[in-house]
Amino acid sequence: xxxxxxxxxxxxxxxxxxxxxxxxxxxxxxxxxxxxxxxxxxxxxxxxxxxxxxxxxxxxxxxxxxxxxxxxxxxxxxxxxxxxxxxxxxxxxxxxxxxxxxxxxxxxxxxxxx
Amino acid sequence: xxxxxxxxxxxxxxxxxxxxxxxxxxxxxxxxxxxxxxxxxxxxxxxxxxxxxxxxxxxxxxxxxxxxxxxxxxxxxxxxxxxxxxxxxxxxxxxxxxxxxxxxxxxxxx
Numbered sequence: 001x002x003x004x005x006x007x008x009x010x011x012x013x014x015x016x017x018x019x020x021x022x023x024x025x026x027x028x029x030x031x032x033x034x035x036x037x038x039x040x041x042x043x044x045x046x047x048x049x050x051x052x053x054x055x056x057x058x059x060x061x062x063x064x065x066x067x068x069x070x071x072x073x074x075x076x077x078x079x080x081x082x083x084x085x086x087x088x089x090x091x092x093x094x095x096x097x098x099x100x101x102x103x104x105x106x107x108x109x110x111x112x113x114x
Numbered sequence: 115x116x117x118x119x120x121x122x123x124x125x126x127x128x129x130x131x132x133x134x135x136x137x138x139x140x141x142x143x144x145x146x147x148x149x150x151x152x153x154x155x156x157x158x159x160x161x162x163x164x165x166x167x168x169x170x171x172x173x174x175x176x177x178x179x180x181x182x183x184x185x186x187x188x189x190x191x192x193x194x195x196x197x198x199x200x201x202x203x204x205x206x207x208x209x210x211x212x213x214x215x216x217x218x219x220x221x222x223x224x
Contacts, residue, residue, distance in 0.1 A: 031209065031210045033210070033211065033212075035214075040216075040217075042118075042201055042203075042214035042215050042216045043157065043201070043203075043214045044214070045212065045213070048209065048210075048211050050209040050210070056209070058211060090156060090157070094210040097208040100162070101145060101147060101164075101205065101210070102162070103159060103210065103212065104159075105156040105157050105158070106156060107156050108156055
């Protein structure tokens with residue numbers, strides 16, 4: 001049982017390049033989330049998927065797109081990276097309403113945009 | 115809008131008790147969660163309060179007052195390994211999405 005996995009762990013991009021961050025969970029959770037964390041700051045929600053087939057914007061969605069590929073996988077795409085997107089990206093999952101409110105986080109992707 | 119406030123840093127000695135406060139402003143409040151994050155690591159869940167009162171889990175307790183929009187995390191019998199950042203987070207609505215505070219860095223000294 002791996003929990004929440006993310007790839008890659010580290011990435012360096014040049015301004016204007018694109019990339020997709022991958023996230024998968026093996027806990028049969030319904031909801032999945034993408035957060036970013038800038039140095040010394042809390043986590044900010046980028047996008048979330050409350051259930052398979054749905055996605056919605058969070059606090060800071062500009063410059064990102066997401067795909068809930070199936071129940072297990074939720075990817076985050078940067079179409080044209082900017083230095084302001086340098087951050088640590090965390091994916092998380094949650095079983096769903098009525099269950100424990102614990103969200104499980106992946107190990108993070110450390111992204112630098114030069 | 116939604117906002118949370120917590121102290122940026124707290125220092126305490128091993129074996130002591132420390133309280134980390136969190137005040138929030140939000141619409142559609144469902145509950146208050148606490149997460150721990152060690153340097154370079156992923157956040158891990160500590161506790162959740164939906165109703166007023168105290169929830170105890172081992173050395174950690176969390177309190178909520180919905181009328182005051184206030185909660186705290188209480189850490190007892192502090193250990194060196196408790197040195198970490200602690201985040202309060204509000205959930206609003208039944209989607210599970212969280213709004214995080216900026217975090218409190220706890221330094222435990224010998």
